[in-house]
Amino acid sequence: MSIPVVDFSAYGLNEKAATDEQLRALSKELKKALTEVGFVFLKNTGIAEEEVRPADAIKAARRFLKVLQAEYACFIFWVCGVTADENGTTLRSLYYPPVNSEKAKEGQLRCGEHSDYGTITLLFQNSDGLQVRRRSGEFICAPTIPGAVLINVADLMQRWTSDQFVSVLHRVLLPPVGDCSTRQSLAFFVQPDDEALITCCDGSNKYPPVSAGAYLIERFNDSYGRN
Ligand SMILES: O=C(O)CCC(=O)C(=O)O
Numbered sequence: 001m002s003i004p005v006v007d008f009s010a011y012g013l014n015e016k017a018a019t020d021e022q023l024r025a026l027s028k029e030l031k032k033a034l035t036e037v038g039f040v041f042l043k044n045t046g047i048a049e050e051e052v053r054p055a056d057a058i059k060a061a062r063r064f065l066k067v068l069q070a071e072y073a074c075f076i077f078w079v080c081g082v083t084a085d086e087n088g089t090t091l092r093s094l095y096y097p098p099v100n101s102e103k104a105k106e107g108q109l110r111c112g113e114h115s116d117y118g119t120i121t122l123l124f125q126n127s128d129g130l131q132v133r134r135r136s137g138e139f140i141c142a143p144t145i146p147g148a149v150l151i152n153v154a155d156l157m158q159r160w161t162s163d164q165f166v167s168v169l170h171r172v173l174l175p176p177v178g179d180c181s182t183r184q185s186l187a188f189f190v191q192p193d194d195e196a197l198i199t200c201c202d203g204s205n206k207y208p209p210v211s212a213g214a215y216l217i218e219r220f221n222d223s224y225g226r227n
Pocket residue numbers: 092094111116123125130170172185187
């Protein structure tokens with residue numbers, strides 16, 4: 001099974017609004033993808049392909065989360081607050097220089113296996129190499145699809161949905177031997193406002209409530225050490 005591709009044109013940035021029926025249909029498709037795979041390609045988002053503007057990425061992220069409200073009402077408060085100043089939303093530009101894969105060490109990667117910390121990540125990429133772990137354990141390729149945005153569930157979102165949406169490991173492979181191409185990707189990590197209290201959507205209390213800001217700091221401390 002590959003990563004699902006969902007047509008977002010009904011609620012793309014060029015549309016003012018979508019009907020309830022369109023939102024429901026989209027949310028069903030997204031829910032299936034985020035539950036089964038944790039990654040989804042969105043095409044026709046209205047984000048200009050030739051120039052990814054952060055403001056557009058934020059708008060698209062808000063619309064994506066708004067669609068999910070049709071299934072999960074608990075996102076409402078947070079979606080309203082996502083553009084406040086006090087949050088850890090980050091745009092990361094990742095440039096991978098050319099490598100001579102013949103000289104690489106066994107198992108060497110361009111980007112090691114990891115999952116993301118926040119809620120969702122929007123990824124824009126210009127070459128192949130990204131792989132995503134399926135629930136079954138096997139890695140599948142996330143190819144470049146011109147004009148499509150790749151969105152994945154991150155750890156805080158998995159926690160928020162009581163593990164219904166899955167935040168899966170992903171990695172970037174070295175290019176094949178003889179391929180000296182570079183890789184440029186843009187990762188837009190979407191974080192709730194620092195003060196937002198994240199409690200399990202289903203009311204299960206599977207994980208204790210945590211504020212988004214404290215959760216992020218904890219994860220950074222675990223990865224990079226406390227100061
Ligand atoms: O370079 C890539 O496409 C992967 C980036 C990534 O997964 C990350 O920065 O979290």
